[in-house]
Amino acid sequence: MKKLGVIVNPVAGMGGRVGLKGSDGDEIQKKARELGAKPESPLRAIEALKVIARLKDQVEIIAYPHEMGADEAREAGFDPRIVGSISSGATSPEDTVRAVHDMVAAGADMILFAGGDGTARNIYTALGSGSDIPVLGIPAGVKIHSAVYAVNPRSAGEVTALFLEGKAVNIREAEVMDIDEEAFREGRVSAQLYGYLNVPENKKYVQSVKSGTRSEQAEIQGMAAEIVANMKDDVIYVIGPGTTTRSIMQRLELPYTLLGVDVVLNKQILANDVNEQQLYDLVKGKKVHIVVTAIGGQGHIFGRGNQQISPRIIRAAGKENITVVASRDKLTSIMPRPLLVDTGDPELDRELSGYYRIVAGWQDILIYKAGLE
Amino acid sequence: MSRDRYSRFRKFHQAKWDEEIIFELSVPGERGVLVPKAEKEVAAAVGDGVSALAGLKRKKAPALPEISQMRLNRHYLRLSQETMGTDVNIDISQGTCTMKYSPKVQEHMAARHPGITEVHPLQDPETMQGILEIIYKTEQIMKEISGLDYFSFQPGGGAQAVYTNASIIRAYHQSRGDLKRDEIITTMFSHPCDAATPNTAGFKVITLMPDENGFPPIEAFKAALSERTAGIMITNPEDTGIYNPRIKEYVDAAHAVGALCSYDQANANAFLGIARAHEAGFDMCHFNMHKTFSAPHGCMGPATGAVGYREFLRPFMPVPRVEFDGSRYYLDYNCPQSIGKTRSFLGNFGVVLKSYMWIMQHGAEGLKEAAICSVLNNNYMMQKLKKVPGVVMYYDFGVGKNRLEQVRWSWEKLQQDTGFGTTDVNMRLSDFGIQHYWTSHHPWVVPEPFTLEPCESYSKDDLDEYCGVLAEISRECYEEPEVIKGAPHNGPTHRVKHMEIDDEELIAVTWRQYLKKKGLKK
Numbered sequence: 060m061k062k063l064g065v066i067v068n069p070v071a072g073m074g075g076r077v078g079l080k081g082s083d084g085d086e087i088q089k090k091a092r093e094l095g096a097k098p099e100s101p102l103r104a105i106e107a108l109k110v111i112a113r114l115k116d117q118v119e120i121i122a123y124p125h126e127m128g129a130d131e132a133r134e135a136g137f138d139p140r141i142v143g144s145i146s147s148g149a150t151s152p153e154d155t156v157r158a159v160h161d162m163v164a165a166g167a168d169m170i171l172f173a174g175g176d177g178t179a180r181n182i183y184t185a186l187g188s189g190s191d192i193p194v195l196g197i198p199a200g201v202k203i204h205s206a207v208y209a210v211n212p213r214s215a216g217e218v219t220a221l222f223l224e225g226k227a228v229n230i231r232e233a234e235v236m237d238i239d240e241e242a243f244r245e246g247r248v249s250a251q252l253y254g255y256l257n258v259p260e261n262k263k264y265v266q267s268v269k270s271g272t273r274s275e276q277a278e279i280q281g282m283a284a285e286i287v288a289n290m291k292d293d294v295i296y297v298i299g300p301g302t303t304t305r306s307i308m309q310r311l312e313l314p315y316t317l318l319g320v321d322v323v324l325n326k327q328i329l330a331n332d333v334n335e336q337q338l339y340d341l342v343k344g345k346k347v348h349i350v351v352t353a354i355g356g357q358g359h360i361f362g363r364g365n366q367q368i369s370p371r372i373i374r375a376a377g378k379e380n381i382t383v384v385a386s387r388d389k390l391t392s393i394m395p396r397p398l399l400v401d402t403g404d405p406e407l408d409r410e411l412s413g414y415y416r417i418v419a420g421w422q423d424i425l426i427y428k429a430g431l432e
Numbered sequence: 433m434s435r436d437r438y439s440r441f442r443k444f445h446q447a448k449w450d451e452e453i454i455f456e457l458s459v460p461g462e463r464g465v466l467v468p469k470a471e472k473e474v475a476a477a478v479g480d481g482v483s484a485l486a487g488l489k490r491k492k493a494p495a496l497p498e499i500s501q502m503r504l505n506r507h508y509l510r511l512s513q514e515t516m517g518t519d520v521n522i523d524i525s526q527g528t529c530t531m532k533y534s535p536k537v538q539e540h541m542a543a544r545h546p547g548i549t550e551v552h553p554l555q556d557p558e559t560m561q562g563i564l565e566i567i568y569k570t571e572q573i574m575k576e577i578s579g580l581d582y583f584s585f586q587p588g589g590g591a592q593a594v595y596t597n598a599s600i601i602r603a604y605h606q607s608r609g610d611l612k613r614d615e616i617i618t619t620m621f622s623h624p625c626d627a628a629t630p631n632t633a634g635f636k637v638i639t640l641m642p643d644e645n646g647f648p649p650i651e652a653f654k655a656a657l658s659e660r661t662a663g664i665m666i667t668n669p670e671d672t673g674i675y676n677p678r679i680k681e682y683v684d685a686a687h688a689v690g691a692l693c694s695y696d697q698a699n700a701n702a703f704l705g706i707a708r709a710h711e712a713g714f715d716m717c718h719f720n721m722h723k724t725f726s727a728p729h730g731c732m733g734p735a736t737g738a739v740g741y742r743e744f745l746r747p748f749m750p751v752p753r754v755e756f757d758g759s760r761y762y763l764d765y766n767c768p769q770s771i772g773k774t775r776s777f778l779g780n781f782g783v784v785l786k787s788y789m790w791i792m793q794h795g796a797e798g799l800k801e802a803a804i805c806s807v808l809n810n811n812y813m814m815q816k817l818k819k820v821p822g823v824v825m826y827y828d829f830g831v832g833k834n835r836l837e838q839v840r841w842s843w844e845k846l847q848q849d850t851g852f853g854t855t856d857v858n859m860r861l862s863d864f865g866i867q868h869y870w871t872s873h874h875p876w877v878v879p880e881p882f883t884l885e886p887c888e889s890y891s892k893d894d895l896d897e898y899c900g901v902l903a904e905i906s907r908e909c910y911e912e913p914e915v916i917k918g919a920p921h922n923g924p925t926h927r928v929k930h931m932e933i934d935d936e937e938l939i940a941v942t943w944r945q946y947l948k949k950k951g952l953k954k
Contacts (some may be wrong), residue, residue: 110851213851391875395644414655422636423627425620426652 061223062119064162068174069126071200072099100199103212104173107197108135111217123158124373159185169193175200176237181200183235194256206233206356222259236355252364281421283310295399296323299351299365320367347376353385358393362401370404384418397430437893438900444865445938448924455943458497514924516867522894524647525869526881527838530723538786542774551778564761567754570788579710580740586750586779591625591772593718593737595693598630599771601663603748621670646827647676663692673835681714700724700834705800718740725787734780803887816899822846822906826878837886852909860919864901
């Protein structure tokens with residue numbers, strides 16, 4: 060029997076409705092309650108679980124007690140196996156971390172959670188980068204910068220059910236991102252890319268009869284080949300973070316930093332995982348080309364997860380020396396919104412707005428707009 | 433008599449024969465025909481007819497199935513009952529394919545008339561003047577329809593036509609010593625062959641994404657143009673049924689950087705007799721004769737992509753060209769700059785013949801009326817389907833409010849409301865005696881898509897019945913989900929396992945492959 064771990068962050072999303080830009084921290088949660096916020100995520104979790112309830116006799120739900128999953132599972136018609144203990148009404152991020160550990164120990168085949176970026180980050184912290192247990196988010200938080208969520212609770216339920224039934228589901232690596240809420244409340248955005256979780260997604264639409272199938276992975280490899288084939292001698296290539304840009308480093312057979320910025324010259328590694336100052340020292344006065352991809356659920360090409368590539372470095376390269384890489388699937392998921400630039404320098408952001416030639420595959424380029432949020 | 437086809441549903445059930453593959457029916461010694469012995473005079477002239485071909489004779493007889501006529505007839509009739517072709521269903525489902533009625537007289541002529549069937553393509557042109565005349569006259573008609581100067585019917589389909597045009601674009605630039613142009617620009621909603629075939633021909637392909645109006649903004653197009661642009665290959669109206677009203681600006685901007693403009697007119701049913709490639713400024717174009725001109729699609733062929741050019745591109749056209757000297761038709765191979773042949777002989781002549789007949793049956797006014805009726809039918813359907821719960825029409829608020837001959841619809845709302853998406857609706861459709869619909873090319877820019885094109889051929893009854901079925905399936909999704917989950921209920925095959933048909937280890941497209949993969953033969 061398949062085992063599904065269910066984690067509900069009962070306070071996720073509370074800050075949003077009352078305009079608090081997030082729900083992290085006891086004070087904020089208290090304030091949210093005072094402002095009349097009601098828990099959103101339990102309702103969303105129930106909606107998703109009801110879809111999975113058709114597999115009631117084939118799936119065992121492992122849940123944390125009370126509002127962290129057990130109540131929601133029962134409401135959806137399950138008889139969950141309860142693990143761990145919490146202090147109901149006063150749950151914390153540590154509870155989420157412990158819940159993940161306990162569910163892995165109990166042999167969960169997959170973890171379904173309801174929450175926002177903070178919850179995703181806690182789950183990532185608990186699982187670590189080496190884990191291959193699939194995780195899917197039911198979007199319930201205020202901040203949804205990560206790419207680990209289904210589009211809505213129902214589809215989270217559908218994809219989970221398909222995965223548990225062993226049906227046509229792809230596993231993709233999706234970004235876990237979180238912004239510093241305090242800075243956000245003060246009007247500064249400082250998003251960090253924390254890592255990647257394995258997320259199941261239903262790709263049945265890929266198999267539409269007339270188009271045949273097309274693997275996103277093959278497209279990305281073609282993209283890497285295209286980038287490498289067009290690399291010029293004596294130009295410093297700044298390769299931004301992400302799984303898409305990683306394929307370029309793999310194509311070059313060079314060591315890479317998934318979450319950081321690597322620097323390449325004449326197809327050899329110049330430096331791995333540089334910070335802003337190191338990067339600036341390397342590129343100052345040289346011919347520079349920047350290669351970045353769309354990061355996170357909203358498709359930021361600058362300003363989220365790659366802040367090392369700062370305004371002065373972007374200026375050193377010039378807009379014409381920026382290449383954006385992204386698969387067709389990625390761009391389609393963002394359409395019709397533009398890719399986003401948010402470097403922290405409003406004037407530069409305006410300069411960087413406009414149409415880009417996005418490299419999507421081998422000799423395959425898409426024209427797509429980047430702009431401000 | 434008043435009829436209500438909208439709420440009358442057929443009690444359809446498709447035939448299921450579980451028919452064997454023809455090779456499995458073979459019984460050694462069974463035969464369908466006895467080949468008559470040659471007449472004495474023939475035998476005297478060529479002997480047994482085989483000895484003369486000594487070097488060519490196979491060592492082993494081919495492993496063809498041995499079957500009686502009666503069983504063979506039954507075999508194919510059963511297979512035909514398990515399909516849902518144009519002749520049995522209301523074939524509005526295959527949007528972008530223009531599944532219009534193909535008059536049967538065309539088929540009788542192309543498949544039975546000895547003047548057609550008994551001709552060998554390597555005969556002396558002097559002995560096939562009639563065929564050359566039809567090709568020549570069809571070319572004159574296509575010139576008038578498009579406003580361009582020369583046509584060839586060699587390409588065996590739309591994609592081959594686009595490939596031919598990509599080759600001509602390259603030949604043209606090379607002839608001018610302009611060797612740096614290696615990019616072709618197309619749009620996301622153009623036919624995918626506008627991207628795929630130039631890529632196969634060696635070009636880098638740049639694809640423009642639509643904005644909220646459903647077509648790419650001119651600014652995006654200008655951002656893509658450069659001194660490296662060899663040409664643009666664009667469908668208009670695109671597969672959304674939206675006509676890009678600024679197409680002339682695109683063409684002018686492309687010409688300004690020295691690029692050529694190729695018009696994919698696969699969706700020409702929307703503007704036949706109304707708009708022409710010439711006035712839009714295009715240098716070349718192609719028509720799908722198997723769509724717009726009613727010659728049927730024949731299971732991946734035969735088809736014909738008619739390619740048309742302005743005068744200055746004539747030197748690069750495929751050879752041979754059919755020419756007329758005032759008294760005789762002849763084949764002209766004397767084109768030193770030609771890109772060569774893109775298909776053997778003269779292409780699929782049968783398709784040209786059927787198209788010629790269709791055009792002559794309609795006349796100029798009739799062609800225009802066909803386009804008007806196809807647009808009218810589509811807009812009638814549009815008003816009905818917009819009211820069906822769960823249906824969304826994308827780009828409904830922008831310039832693209834008006835649609836020509838087809839619409840790319842979306843079940844996005846249905847999916848949000850009920851969890852059932854386009855694939856689920858599609859499964860149920862065949863239970864009403866209607867062929868599954870065409871969703872969209874990949875990737876799905878419009879979510880949960882389905883593309884419908886009613887053409888001029890379908891009556892109001894047909895349109896009502898089709899819309900009524902979709903409305904009924906929508907109702908079932910909301911009210912009787914169990915019916916949808918189990919569908920199709922009335923077809924010969926239940927759900928096809930897509931994972932299996934995509935698995936190269938499992939699929940077999942020939943009998944020999946099947947035996948090998950099943951481990952029945954080493």
